[in-house]
Amino acid sequence: MSEGTTPRGRVMQRWRRAAIVGLAAVAVALSGCSIQITSQPDPSIGADTMLINADKGNPFFTKNFNPYLTNTRTASRWIYEPLILINPLDGTQNPWLASEWTQPDARTIVMTIRDGVTWSDGEDLTPEDVAFTFQLLKDNPSLDIKGAWQHLDSVDTSGDDVVLHLKTEDAPSLSILGQTMIVPEHLWADVKDPGTYRNENPVGTGPFVLGNYNDQQYSMDKNPDYWQADSIEIEHIILPATNSQLDTVTRGYDWAYSFISDVEGTWGAASEHNNWWFPPGGVIALMPNLEVAPFDDVNVRRGIALSLDRDEIAETASEGYMKPAGQTGLILPNQQQYLDPSIPDQGMITQDRDAALAAFAEAGTHSTATGSSGPTASSSSSP
Template sequence: MFRKSVHPRALAGAAAITALALTASACGSSPKPSSTNAGGAKSSTLTIESAPVSPFTDNFNPFVQTSIANQVNATSLLYEPLLQWNITKANSYYPWLADSFTWNSTGTAITIKLHAGVKWSDGQPLTAKDVAFTFNLMKATSALNANGLPIVSATAADDTTATITFSSSQYTNLYAITGQTFIVPEHIWTSQTDPAHWTDPSPVGSGPFTLDKFSAQGFTLKANANYWQGAPKVSEISFPSYVSNTTANQALDNGQIDWAGNYVTNIDQTYVAKDPKNNHYYFPATNTVVLILNVTKAPFNDVKVRQAVSAAVNRTELSQVGETNYEPPATSSSGLLLPEFSDQVPSDLANDLPAASDANKVTSIMTAAGYAKDGSGIWAKNNKEVSFAIEDPSSYTDYYTCATLISQELKPLGFKVSVNGVTPDKWTADLNAGSFDAAIHWGGGGPSPYQQYDNWLDYGTSAAIGQTANGDYGRYNNPAVQSALKAWAGTNDPNEITKQLGIVAHAMSTDVPDVVLMYGAGWNEYSTKHFTGWPTKDNSYIDPRPNNPWLEYTVLHLTPVS
């Protein structure tokens, strides 16, 4: 089994926006969604597989991350966000349920101007009262507040104007507020006494599709003929159940899936070559892969060891062998995702990472720090060898291969490194609890560099060893970084954002709390045999992965082949 594309709501979500009052329509443009007011064109069913899950359990609650709708990323076809974000480009979004928004002067309140005339799938109007209800529901039930938004209140001034107030500045959480929160109908949800455990078996949403049939082996959605943007041209969508990546990839290779989000070994031979005209893939860089280091204990409580390990890694080999060239080697020690944030990398940190192991630099760093090789050829200090284990799921074949490669690369350079293959559940539990030495892991993603650094370095999301962390799994605690992240979150001044970003980026570079490795791919395979209009490298109008919340945006741009 290989890793899946990262579910965006599983990571800390936020976005830095650098203007006080913004109109959503000014921030992006794309082809108009493929729709028709006369009803969807009947064609073959669009079959999507974004995560192997079996069996399916009947739960379409948009707030519950373990609901089947969220596990297979179907939620955005039923419920919708205020804005649609294209996180493959910095701060790029499109108006959706909201036409525009404005912040107050401190970033503690946002006023949303809704698109008029939107209706729920049962025909009732969607108004600002529904928006206010959704955020008040999240405030009242913390289990529904996946991003931990500090909501104070939400009110509706009229049918199209809602204001949400927070206890602190939320400029950097614009993505979470407008892009990762699905609006629900008050007239349906107000009667639910336990909304966190309600399964929502017959969802009523504003989205372009409604639930048609459900079973443990899969479910289908049918086009909403009354959708506010006009019924989609795709008339039916199928989400079949697959036991594993292996069975899902077999179905993909056999032409049974139109759109998938899998790691596929030797994809040009196993998938594209079977139908070169129609079988395609587009793997944009969507995150930065790092080697997380537990800085609370030896050997990584010594910054010099961390720097030396970074110099010892052969990033080119990891990219070519571990990731079969799907994930390019990182070039900046800032960790910023490239090319998306290339214009925000401090000039002295551009192209400063070696592509291959630098043995001379390793020796220079370690000897200057007082280490010497012992009789076994291992770096040691005060009779204690530099020894650590890299822990990753053995079923995540690419990560496990990369961990093995790192151990092989570092051993000749004087480090004693082992690899622990574990289950995904144990890996997650150990990272949360801080019970590990090092681990390869993807980084947080979003429309701003803030998401990356907040996920890696914000000690406020971390926890003491043995307690559950939601971020900063290596327990890195730097007061200067904490101060910079706080200042960054509290401003929308571009110059101030650049200043604070520089502080954090240089800390990432010099302190090396995580070793920057590669730019992680967003897995995305698609067929043009039955549908056209897919996002491509030349027309990346939205993140192409079949994930919430942007999956809906792609579907609305698809046209069945006659």
């Protein structure tokens, strides 16, 4: 490194080396061995109960069912519900606690709150609960995890409707605001510090209520008064705190969202009833802070994108179960209808070492290649 190298230059050099020779290392090292094991379901678990791998303790659970805290229990999403339920696979917007909505103009959304919905303590869901929830997020910005008030100017009620007034003409606001989890005003209005409130005795409108709880396992029971109770077949759900891959395979789990190495030779071989699939249900991406150097430079980001061997990452990180990630941010093939057909190769970028180096050089660095592992930065100029 030359004597004139700036701190920014040193950061860029380190990132350049990492991009060329080390980005594939974000993949998880996995065991390739297969062992012969069998699944032995717990005979004490009834046929109307599901044992699932869906929540993890560290190694114990913290009793937290505040849907707006980042460390809330997984099951809080089965207790609280949004106005609109969005299918992540294809983007379909389903009326939920809002039975319908209209947009009389580009800055107004009118949500009609579903009639006949009750909280699990028997109280009716009202438009005032919805308006209260949005006000709660405004008064406690740390809870506004989806940024509702980046879009909202004000909220009021009119009969069965909640009227959302937007700051600007804002197309994405419907899905963002619609995913707000609604909480009961009659219980939350007296909470002194919602930002730290753990909500240990949750009351919601969702399909399940909290059953037995300890720091190693908790259960969820079907809400008999749920507004869609007839569509819920499972009576109980059990969620253990510790869920190793071996536990998932051998203890008779009914369902899990978990990566299991050699899934066919382990989970699949343990029982003829065990099935698995890897639906494309999320965006796989690197998300740098564009306000911080060196990521504020488009050429640095371009260099990183061109450095990635996406095929190798997909193969190493998921044993080929997942396809390489593209550049569009779309979940394909589910969201194919939104893909611009003029984008080459559906947004897939092939690793191009020379183009990556050129992009980094354009950002203000240059290098000389040493050996076969990739280039080593030798000097840098401040942009």
